Amino acid sequence: xxxxxxxxxxxxxxxxxxxxxxxxxxxxxxxxxxxxxxxxxxxxxxxxxxxxxxxxxxxxxxxxxxxxxxxxxxxxxxxxxxxxxxxxxxxxxxxxxxxxxxxxxxxxxxxxxxxxxxxxxxxxxxxxxxxxxxxxxxxxxxxxxxxxxxxxxxxxxxxxxxxxxxxxxxxxxxxxxxxxxxxxxxxxxxxxxxxxxxxxxxxxxxxxxxxxxxxxxxxxxxxxxxxx
Amino acid sequence: xxxxxxxxxxxxxxxxxxxxxxxxxxxxxxxxxxxxxxxxxxxxxxxxxxxxxxxxxxxxxxxxxxxxxxxxxxxxxxxxxxxxxxxxxxxxxxxxxxxxxxxxxxxxxxxxxxxxxxxxxxxxxxxxxxxxxxxxxxxxxxxxxxxxxxxxxxxxxxxxxxxxxxxxxxxxxxxxxxxxxxxxxxxxxxxxxxxxxxxxxxxxxxxxxxxxxxxxxxxxxxxxxxxxxxxxxxxxxxxxxxxxxxxxxxxxxxxxxxxxxxxxxxxxxxxxxxxxxxxxxxxxxxxxxxxxxxxxxxxxx
Numbered sequence: 001x002x003x004x005x006x007x008x009x010x011x012x013x014x015x016x017x018x019x020x021x022x023x024x025x026x027x028x029x030x031x032x033x034x035x036x037x038x039x040x041x042x043x044x045x046x047x048x049x050x051x052x053x054x055x056x057x058x059x060x061x062x063x064x065x066x067x068x069x070x071x072x073x074x075x076x077x078x079x080x081x082x083x084x085x086x087x088x089x090x091x092x093x094x095x096x097x098x099x100x101x102x103x104x105x106x107x108x109x110x111x112x113x114x115x116x117x118x119x120x121x122x123x124x125x126x127x128x129x130x131x132x133x134x135x136x137x138x139x140x141x142x143x144x145x146x147x148x149x150x151x152x153x154x155x156x157x158x159x160x161x162x163x164x165x166x167x168x169x170x171x172x173x174x175x176x177x178x179x180x181x182x183x184x185x186x187x188x189x190x191x192x193x194x195x196x197x198x199x200x201x202x203x204x205x206x207x208x209x210x211x212x213x214x215x216x217x218x219x220x221x222x223x224x225x226x227x228x
Numbered sequence: 229x230x231x232x233x234x235x236x237x238x239x240x241x242x243x244x245x246x247x248x249x250x251x252x253x254x255x256x257x258x259x260x261x262x263x264x265x266x267x268x269x270x271x272x273x274x275x276x277x278x279x280x281x282x283x284x285x286x287x288x289x290x291x292x293x294x295x296x297x298x299x300x301x302x303x304x305x306x307x308x309x310x311x312x313x314x315x316x317x318x319x320x321x322x323x324x325x326x327x328x329x330x331x332x333x334x335x336x337x338x339x340x341x342x343x344x345x346x347x348x349x350x351x352x353x354x355x356x357x358x359x360x361x362x363x364x365x366x367x368x369x370x371x372x373x374x375x376x377x378x379x380x381x382x383x384x385x386x387x388x389x390x391x392x393x394x395x396x397x398x399x400x401x402x403x404x405x406x407x408x409x410x411x412x413x414x415x416x417x418x419x420x421x422x423x424x425x426x427x428x429x430x431x432x433x434x435x436x437x438x439x440x441x442x443x444x445x446x447x448x449x450x451x452x453x454x455x456x457x458x459x460x461x462x463x464x465x466x467x468x469x470x471x472x473x474x475x476x477x478x479x480x481x482x483x484x485x486x487x488x489x490x491x492x493x494x495x496x497x498x499x500x501x502x503x504x505x506x507x508x509x510x511x512x513x514x515x516x517x518x519x520x521x522x523x524x525x526x527x528x529x
Contacts, residue, residue: 037499056498056512075512077498078482096482096514115514116479135479135517 231257247367261378266350343397395437404460479517
């Protein structure tokens with residue numbers, strides 16, 4: 001276990017060390033203490049390392065993660081796990097705006113609440129939020145799953161493509177072209193799998209509603225002009 | 229970008245540390261805006277007395293003999309100089325006369341703000357330098373706000389720095405940009421408000437002043453702002469006893485708040501809050517869009 005104290009060690013040293021891990025190495029456990037809201041903690045990981053961050057981080061933590069397991073034992077600022085390719089990012093507290101934006105793969109778990117634009121333009125990432133999410137979440141979501149145990153804010157899934165959204169609580173409003181859809185057995189099965197991966201206990205997939213694209217905005221149609 | 233900080237103390241034992249805490253918060257936000265910095269501190273009010281913070285580009289000339297010249301102009305006052313700024317203490321009943329007397333005897337002096345308790349210090353330059361030249365760390369008070377500016381609207385000048393104060397004991401700091409400030413400025417000018425800059429944030433400050441002049445409290449004025457101001461904004465505002473926060477409905481400008489039994493704090497980023505006492509156990513949250521948050525010493529009392 002290598003420990004980086006960000007009060008004493010520059011952030012660049014941490015990220016350089018994470019990038020220097022060669023394939024097949026086994027010294028892959030890292031701990032980061034005193035992050036004190038630092039930006040860009042543990043970005044660009046491309047090996048199956050484990051990073052435990054003890055405290056809250058600022059912007060863009062765990063960005064571009066490809067295979068790492070990063071746990072923030074605190075809250076995360078804007079853009080956490082942005083453009084994740086694979087791996088797992090766990091936020092024990094809350095996440096700020098655009099968590100998991102443009103993510104192509106992997107799993108993002110937020111144990112608190114997420115703010116606005118959670119999963120914006122998601123492209124294959126799975127996001128599980130134990131709390132609630134803010135407005136404009138999953139805007140232009142293309143693929144992947146967004147699971148919300150709490151409530152969703154305004155304009156959920158605006159201009160959605162094929163990302164699948166599951167919300168257990170209330171949805172303040174649905175965005176353009178986003179509709180409630182039937183929960184079929186394959187969705188219940190996928191949801192059960194995601195809940196288990198995200199360490200959600202005592203909540204059944206049947207408690208959720210599914211939302212998805214009405215597919216009316218895929219191609220420009222003059223009759224839909226008002227909806228754009 | 230801009231960086232905003234604010235600190236509203238509930239526990240009077242922290243009051244001697246207000247300047248120190250706010251200074252550290254502001255300096256942490258330097259990389260959000262290195263153009264200019266400013267701070268408004270609400271100190272203790274003296275019964276029957278008012279304060280006017282003034283600024284001069286040539287303080288050695290303008291502030292020399294100012295006390296004597298004010299007295300000769302029929303306005304007994306005490307002048308306490310701090311670098312390019314000075315605080316004039318006058319009888320509250322004479323507050324309205326300060327502006328006209330200064331215009332006559334010191335036409336180049338600019339008024340930063342006035343009221344029973346507020347003092348405002350702002351200049352171009354880095355927060356650490358601004359904090360040092362005005363010795364902000366030594367200041368005590370009940371609440372305060374600060375701003376470090378990355379200019380997007382209007383010039384990088386002392387007057388273009390935040391906080392903007394357009395009413396007695398009122399001030400505002402802003403992160404964002406307004407899109408309807410020219411129209412609003414015209415309307416407010418017609419209502420009698422005066423403007424000193426082309427800055428959009430000054431319009432927001434004047435708007436709140438005008439709304440409060442109609443009898444609204446700060447919370448109500450901020451609620452009206454959500455209807456009448458167009459654009460991006462995170463505002464932190466102070467009044468004599470109050471402290472308010474509001475974000476526009478899109479809320480893309482960052483904001484984080486923390487509350488303990490001792491204080492309410494605001495920062496553009498969590499980094500700004502990490503040195504506050506007891507932050508580990510504070511309730512930390514991101515203010516909701518289009519939602520007014522408002523604390524008031526008088527209402528709490």
